Amino acid sequence: MARIALKDVYKKYGAVEVLRDIDLDIADGEFIVLVGPSGCGKSTLLRMIAGLEPITGGEFTIDGERMNEIAPRDRDIAMVFQSYALYPHMDVGRNMGFSMEIRRSPAADRTERVAGAARTLGLDRLLDRLPKALSGGQRQRVAMGRAIIRDPRAFLFDEPLSNLDAALRVEMRLEIARLHQRLAATMIYVTHDQVEALTLADRIVVLEGGIIQQVGTPLDLYERPANRFVAQFIGSPTMNILPAERSDNGIAIRGGPTLDLPGIGGTGEVANLGVRPEHIDITAPGQGDLTGVADVVEHLGSDTNIYVDVQGVGPVMVRARGNVPVKPRESVGLRLLREHAHVFASDGVALRA
Amino acid sequence: MTLRAQHAPLPGKKGRAEGTFYWRYVMEPWLYLSPAIILIGLVMLVPLAIGISYSFQSIELLRPMNTGWVGFENYGDLVEDRKFWKSLRNTLWWTFGSVGFQFALGLGLALLLNTQFYGKRLIQPLVFLPWAVPTFLSALTWAWLFNPVIGPLPHWLAALGVLSEPYNILGDPDLAMWGPIAANVWYGVPFFAITLLAALQSIPGELYEAAEIDGATGWQCFTKITLPFLAPMIAITVMLRTIWIANFADLIFVMTGGGPANSTQILSSYIFTTAFRKLDFGYASTIAVALLFFLLIFAAILLAIRRKLVRI
Amino acid sequence: MAVLRKPSPLRVAGKYGALAFYVAFALFPLYWLLKIALTPDQLIYSEGTKLWPGAATLENFRIVLFQSDFLAYFRNSVFVSLTTAAATTLIAAGAGYAFSRFHFRGKRALVAVMLVTQMFPLLMIIAPIYKIVAAIGLLNSLTSLIIVYTAFNIPFATFLMQSFFDGIPKDLEEAAMMDGCTRFQALRKVIVPLTLPGLGATLGFVFTAAWSELLFALMLINSNDTMTFPVGLLTFVSKFSVDWGQMMAAGVLALVPSCLFFVFIQRYLVQGLTSGAVKG
Numbered sequence: 043m044a045r046i047a048l049k050d051v052y053k054k055y056g057a058v059e060v061l062r063d064i065d066l067d068i069a070d071g072e073f074i075v076l077v078g079p080s081g082c083g084k085s086t087l088l089r090m091i092a093g094l095e096p097i098t099g100g101e102f103t104i105d106g107e108r109m110n111e112i113a114p115r116d117r118d119i120a121m122v123f124q125s126y127a128l129y130p131h132m133d134v135g136r137n138m139g140f141s142m143e144i145r146r147s148p149a150a151d152r153t154e155r156v157a158g159a160a161r162t163l164g165l166d167r168l169l170d171r172l173p174k175a176l177s178g179g180q181r182q183r184v185a186m187g188r189a190i191i192r193d194p195r196a197f198l199f200d201e202p203l204s205n206l207d208a209a210l211r212v213e214m215r216l217e218i219a220r221l222h223q224r225l226a227a228t229m230i231y232v233t234h235d236q237v238e239a240l241t242l243a244d245r246i247v248v249l250e251g252g253i254i255q256q257v258g259t260p261l262d263l264y265e266r267p268a269n270r271f272v273a274q275f276i277g278s279p280t281m282n283i284l285p286a287e288r289s290d291n292g293i294a295i296r297g298g299p300t301l302d303l304p305g306i307g308g309t310g311e312v313a314n315l316g317v318r319p320e321h322i323d324i325t326a327p328g329q330g331d332l333t334g335v336a337d338v339v340e341h342l343g344s345d346t347n348i349y350v351d352v353q354g355v356g357p358v359m360v361r362a363r364g365n366v367p368v369k370p371r372e373s374v375g376l377r378l379l380r381e382h383a384h385v386f387a388s389d390g391v392a393l394r395a
Numbered sequence: 396m397t398l399r400a401q402h403a404p405l406p407g408k409k410g411r412a413e414g415t416f417y418w419r420y421v422m423e424p425w426l427y428l429s430p431a432i433i434l435i436g437l438v439m440l441v442p443l444a445i446g447i448s449y450s451f452q453s454i455e456l457l458r459p460m461n462t463g464w465v466g467f468e469n470y471g472d473l474v475e476d477r478k479f480w481k482s483l484r485n486t487l488w489w490t491f492g493s494v495g496f497q498f499a500l501g502l503g504l505a506l507l508l509n510t511q512f513y514g515k516r517l518i519q520p521l522v523f524l525p526w527a528v529p530t531f532l533s534a535l536t537w538a539w540l541f542n543p544v545i546g547p548l549p550h551w552l553a554a555l556g557v558l559s560e561p562y563n564i565l566g567d568p569d570l571a572m573w574g575p576i577a578a579n580v581w582y583g584v585p586f587f588a589i590t591l592l593a594a595l596q597s598i599p600g601e602l603y604e605a606a607e608i609d610g611a612t613g614w615q616c617f618t619k620i621t622l623p624f625l626a627p628m629i630a631i632t633v634m635l636r637t638i639w640i641a642n643f644a645d646l647i648f649v650m651t652g653g654g655p656a657n658s659t660q661i662l663s664s665y666i667f668t669t670a671f672r673k674l675d676f677g678y679a680s681t682i683a684v685a686l687l688f689f690l691l692i693f694a695a696i697l698l699a700i701r702r703k704l705v706r707i
Numbered sequence: 708m709a710v711l712r713k714p715s716p717l718r719v720a721g722k723y724g725a726l727a728f729y730v731a732f733a734l735f736p737l738y739w740l741l742k743i744a745l746t747p748d749q750l751i752y753s754e755g756t757k758l759w760p761g762a763a764t765l766e767n768f769r770i771v772l773f774q775s776d777f778l779a780y781f782r783n784s785v786f787v788s789l790t791t792a793a794a795t796t797l798i799a800a801g802a803g804y805a806f807s808r809f810h811f812r813g814k815r816a817l818v819a820v821m822l823v824t825q826m827f828p829l830l831m832i833i834a835p836i837y838k839i840v841a842a843i844g845l846l847n848s849l850t851s852l853i854i855v856y857t858a859f860n861i862p863f864a865t866f867l868m869q870s871f872f873d874g875i876p877k878d879l880e881e882a883a884m885m886d887g888c889t890r891f892q893a894l895r896k897v898i899v900p901l902t903l904p905g906l907g908a909t910l911g912f913v914f915t916a917a918w919s920e921l922l923f924a925l926m927l928i929n930s931n932d933t934m935t936f937p938v939g940l941l942t943f944v945s946k947f948s949v950d951w952g953q954m955m956a957a958g959v960l961a962l963v964p965s966c967l968f969f970v971f972i973q974r975y976l977v978q979g980l981t982s983g984a985v986k987g
Contacts, residue, residue: 094881114884121885127878131900141886144896188886423890424809428817431802431861438858439824442835449834504729507722518726520970522733527969529919531937532958535944536736545743545751545951547758581736584729635826642828645921649941666830667922676834683831690826 044104044195044228045070046091051100053086053252060086061252064100071226075239078249078275084232087249088198091230092121104195115144120189121198124205126181128173128188135160135169138187159187163217179210183217190221196228203238215241236276240264248272270314270390279319279347281384282358286315293385297354299331301378306385306393313393316384319361323377324348324368330377334358336368350374449680456674469681478657478665479682483689486661488572490641493579498633500580501587506621508588509595526585534649537578541565565651568658575646575659583640587632594628595621634697638690662686737962744768744955751951767956776931777957780939784918785964787849787935791856792914795864796906802861803868804894808877821862829859830922837926847930855927856917863916864909871905872898911972915965936961 051064061083068074076084089095091102093114102109109117120141128137135156136143142152160166163183173181182202189197199218203211219242222229233239239246240260248255248263248271256268260276267273273281285296288308293315294300301315327333334352346366350358358376368374385393425432453465473479508519525533540546541563549561564570598621606616644663647653653660653668660668662682670679743751745763771777805811806818836855837846845851875898883893899906921937928934934942940957947953 092881092885094884113889114881115887115889119885121882123878123882125876125878127876127882129879129883129897131897140883144887144892188882192886421811424805424811424814427801427805427809430798431865432817434798434854434858435821435824435861438836438855439832440820442832442839443827445835445839446831454834454838500729503725507725507729510722512722512726518730522729524737524966524969525733527915527965528737529915529937529961529965531919531921531941532961533736535940535954535958536740539743539951539955540736540739546739581732585733638826642830644830648922663828663830666828667833670830670834670837671922671926676838679834680831683828686828687831690828694826 045106046196046228046230047101047103047106048091049101049103051087051090051102052098053083053090053095054098059252061090064254066247066254066257068228068230071228073222073229073231073242073244075243075246076230076232076249077234077236077239077246078255080234082249083252084234084249085200088121088200088230088232092119092198093117118192118194119196119198120192120194121200122185122189122202124201126173126185126205128181128184130173133170133172134165134176134184134187137173137184138191140188141192155191156187159191162190163187178206179214182206182210182214186217186221190225194227196230197225199229199231201233202231203233204235218242236278240276246276248275250275266394267384267392269392270316270386273316273384273386273392277318279359279361281316281318282322283386284315284317284355284358286313286385287311288313288385295332295355298352301331301380301383303380303383303385312388314386314388316386317378318382319347319359321379321382322358322360323379324360324362324366325375325377327373327375330375332358332376332378334374334376336370336372336374339368339370341365348374350376352376446680447684449677450684452677454676456676465677469678472678473681473685478660479662479685481657482660482662482665482682485572485657485659486641486663486686486689489576489579489647489659489661490637492572492576493583493640494633494637496576496580497583497587497636498629500584502591504584504588505591505595508592523585523589525581526583526589528582530582530645531649533578533582534575534646537574537581537646538565538650541574566655568656571651571655571659575650578646578650579640579643582646583636587636590628590632591625594625598624630697630701634694634701638694641686641690641693662689740955740958740962743951744959746952748952767952768960771953771956771960775943775953775957776934777936777939777943777960779932780934780936781960783849783933784936787852787856788914788917788964790853791860791917792910794853794857795860795913796868796909798857799861799864799868799909800899800902800906802865803870804872804898806865806869807872808880821865824862833923833926836923840927847928847933849933849935851927852920852924852935855923856920859920860913860916864913867909867912868902868905871902871908874905875901908972911968914968918961918965 046066046068048064048066051061052059053061064087066074076087078084086095090097093109093112097110104117104119129140132140135153138159139152139156142155156169157166160169163186165180165183165187168176168180168184173184176184182205185202202218203214206214215238218231222242231238231242243260245257245259246263247257250271256263256272258266263272263276267276270283274283284298286293287296288294288306288311289300290309291307292301292303293306293313295315323330332352332355334350334355336348337351337357338347338349340347343365344363346362346364346368348360348362348366348368350360352358360376387393450469451464451466453461453463453468455461504522508515508522512518528536540548542565543549543561543563549558549563552558552564553561558564565574602620603616606620611619641661642663644661644667647659647661647664648667651659653664663686666679666682666686669675669682673679742760744767745765746760747762747764747766750761806814840846840851840855879897879901880888880890880893883897884890888896919937920935921941924935924938925941928938931939940954940961943950943957944954
């Protein structure tokens with residue numbers, strides 16, 4: 043059991059506040075991903091949970107027990123480092139069994155558990171190797187083996203896949219997902235890669251500027267972003283943002299038409315309309331909501347990315363399913379799907395009907 | 396928690412006490428530092444303070460009756476002391492003579508060692524070897540080399556016409572200083588070469604490749620890339636080395652003892668002979684304070700120059 | 708196609724000529740030391756300045772080793788230097804680790820103080836040290852030398868050790884701490900094994916420095932039993948200044964431990980000196 047709770051937690055380096063108002067409840071067995079651009083404080087938050095960084099204020103509990111002042115070794119949490127942090131002078135077996143060695147577990151018990159973990163991770167034949175004789179993927183597995191061997195109450199991952207190449211990254215991502223299913227342990231995972239976040243997480247925590255922007259399931263964040271930052275951070279390609287004003291019964295795109303969006307009308311307040319590229323249909327010129335000239339067309343096979351210059355509005359990106367026969371400098375019409383449109387007030391907060 | 400009973404508990408007591416974490420976080424570095432701080436404090440800083448206080452006292456071990464506070468009397472003596480002013484001039488000569496040759500030869504060696512050549516693995520340790528020779532031994536060796544009875548140098552110098560006849564220059568007040576300087580250059584070139592070589596090796600190779608593609612000649616590469624990159628390192632090394640050499644009395648003490656007729660007496664050897672031979676600790680400390688004062692001025696000037704250069 | 712510029716033969720010759728000059732400059736004095744040490748006494752005056760001795764003998768070494776006090780001086784020096792090196796390395800490792808891994812109030816000031824101790828004239832404190840050592844009755848004792856040398860070498864050794872610790876990723880001890888180590892356990896089980904080369908280099912530097920120190924030893928030691936090698940050799944030189952062969956044989960012997968350590972630390976020289984502080 044490991045219910046992790048952070049209440050009003052903040053962190054200061056001298057006078058600089060790097061994290062504030064962190065309130066987070068993590069259920070037992072939940073997979074939480076902390077995501078955000080570099081410098082947003084996500085790694086600091088993870089290190090505070092690990093005990094590697096003191097917590098300036100607020101309370102951090104595991105299963106209701108205050109942990110702020112507990113040393114890392116007594117928190118019963120395992121962590122996988124971005125650099126893997128394998129001990130260079132110990133072979134794979136000793137690396138994995140080190141935590142049990144420190145706890146003076148019986149040698150027989152230790153060997154058995156190391157062997158078990160090695161089997162699961164496919165490392166059986168590498169136990170005598172030193173880390174420098176391993177490939178990146180193998181090192182990554184050893185780092186994970188070192189974490190699971192102790193059967194801790196929670197796992198922390200600090201950008202564990204960022205040093206791997208693209209193919210291995212996908213493979214290890216699946217491995218981590220399987221691990222979570224099998225162990226059903228609480229996991230907290232830091233990444234700046236939204237694909238990892240969307241694929242792995244039960245819930246995602248989006249951090250920016252030391253503040254939690256939104257907490258929710260991947261689908262929540264995709265469909266109902268709380269603000270413009272989340273909307274643009276989650277989803278690829280990035281959501282189009284068009285300057286607009288709120289009008290009687292909808293929203294008027296600056297330099298373009300007015301869309302009927304019941305419930306969010308106003309009296310001319312400045313706002314932004316957000317539409318994801320995949321929520322725009324290509325139509326014949328003159329039809330649809332906007333008309334523009336295709337600038338660049340990228341054929342990806344499964345999809346086509348079209349960068350359209352809309353006179354008076356600006357560039358709009360469209361992602362169409364399949365292979366769409368649009369040529370550069372060709373005129374196209376764009377239809378924005380109303381049910382997937384987002385409106386953000388001038389301060390960035392999402393407006394809902 | 397019962398699920399976890401399979402784990403043996405961590406040995407040692409658990410840090411559960413409220414506040415322990417922070418206390419440890421604040422105190423831990425000092426724990427690791429305390430032996431160093433205590434030793435440096437007791438063996439260097441406390442004696443330093445005592446030493447400064449000595450300069451206002453009369454402490455002559457040979458005249459124990461004559462002990463007590465004398466105010467600025469020692470400093471008054473110092474200003475009148477012709478030997479002191481002579482030592483100061485000699486210190487300048489000694490320091491800049493040594494540093495100049497060490498730097499020029501050291502830079503040359505570093506540039507050579509930064510290229511590829513046959514037998515480098517053997518040659519590099521050989522040219523660095525003098526640096527490992529204990530200073531007292533460097534001093535003795537060079538003193539012997541200058542001795543016409545067993546050393547070749549006077550004969551060579553006479554053959555070259557530098558000396559009228561092969562005699563020991565360490566006994567000639569006009570030339571004696573060149574003896575310790577030669578020993579110091581021999582001993583110090585490897586140090587400069589090592590430091591500058593390390594700096595040279597930190598210059599990214601792409602810079603030279605880019606310059607070569609742009610058509611720069613070897614000399615242009617040296618003046619436009621190498622020197623600007625080395626400049627900060629050179630400034631720091633030369634400054635620290637100058638101070639170090641100004642304080643460095645071993646060679647002179649062993650080779651000439653400051654003689655003949657004080658022609659090689661520098662401030663630091665004067666301090667040592669005053670303390671060691673005359674056991675006049677008060678006056679020795681006064682000279683030491685004066686030396687410290689000059690070094691501080693030198694450091695301040697250099698730092699000011701450096702700040703000006705960095706701004707450009 | 709670009710044609711690779713071949714350096715002119717003149718430049719190549721110049722380069723090797725310059726290298727030959729440096730090698731000769733570096734080695735000649737040591738060669739001379741060895742040469743005179745090996746020359747039989749009766750030949751020293753007749754062929755004192757010849758480049759190659761007419762005959763060689765180990766007689767001088769035999770006399771120095773077995774009929775003089777040099778073996779005792781040698782033992783004293785080895786004892787002082789080894790103990791100093793061990794104590795300094797241990798203490799400096801602690802301090803260097805603190806500098807490398809912790810941010811704390813007063814760190815900058817402490818670093819500054821340590822840098823300053825590298826610069827002020829150590830001779831300044833020779834008189835106070837003498838009086839203090841005399842007051843606690845440690846004159847003529849090797850203990851006083853060890854304590855003084857250890858303190859003198861700590862600042863430099865600390866900066867050197869810090870540079871070695873800086874080269875070891877912080878992640879490693881954090882991983883160890885997550886694995887259940889206290890910080891000290893992490894240091895002992897993970898960091899120290901990885902710093903062994905650095906510890907060795909520091910040991911070597913301090914040993915060489917302690918082996919060469921002369922002035923404080925002269926001041927603090929004047930009994931024949933506790934003289935270190937430099938003091939012994941200098942006393943010998945001033946007493947028997949005509950036994951050239953024996954003096955130089957003793958000099959060659961003094962060179963041996965330094966050279967051994969030099970060979971040992973040579974590898975770390977360039978890296979260690981730059982990243983550490985700067986010292987002779």
